[in-house]
Amino acid sequence: MSEKVESAQRSVELTRTSTAVYTVRNATGAEMQFGHGDGLFSPVELLLAAIAGCSSIDVDTVTARSAEPTSYTVTATGDKLSEDGATRVDNLNIAFNIEFPDTEGGQKAAGMVERLAKLSHDKYCTVSRTVERGTPVSHTLNVTVGDSTD
Known part of the structure; x- marks a missing residue:
């Protein structure tokens, strides 16, 4: 089934x-x-931002119900490699740096982060799960040359 x-x-x-x-x-x-x-994001930086953003939303949405963070920074890193003339990114990592207020709600929120980050990785973050799965990318081409009947 x-x-x-x-x-x-x-x-x-x-x-x-x-x-x-x-x-x-x-x-x-x-x-x-x-x-x-x-002053522009590169495509690789956008990929890193998408991975960090996806997991951040998963963690933030739930923890914010208990307490607003006083600081919330997530850093996504990866190594751009070149193998036989082809490039890719390896060693992807997301580092959460979150601070909550020293309140009952803040302690509750802080206690959820590890479980939520794992759930995001294992189940909910569409971006990182797609990258890890290695989903194929196809191309559709529609290329024309201007009308030369003048």
């Missing part, structure tokens, strides 16, 4: 704004610029 797989497609649209600079927009209209250059 296999588990039921639920599917809900997600998408973003990327538009080139200049050489190696892009704007990405989601279905709700949120957008950000990234690419290669000063």
Whole structure:
């Protein structure tokens, strides 16, 4: 007996704004610029941000019900490697640095972080679970050359 797989497609649209600079927009209209250059996130940094953000939401949503953190920083790191001319990121790590107030709620929230981070990793964080699984990426190409019938 296999588990039921639920599917809900997600998408973003990327538009080139200049050489190696892009704007990405989601279905709700949120957008950000990234690419290669000063003041821009690189695609690898966006991957790290997605991993850190996904697990942060899982942990923060639950702990904030007990206490608001006084400090909440998550650092995602990875080593960009080149093997036989192909690049990838290895040794991914997420480091949670969270401080809660010294109250009953703060102690309760602090006591949940380890379990919530593990649940995020094992079950809830779509981004890190996708990376760990090694989901294939396909390409669809639609390339044209301008109309030359002038």
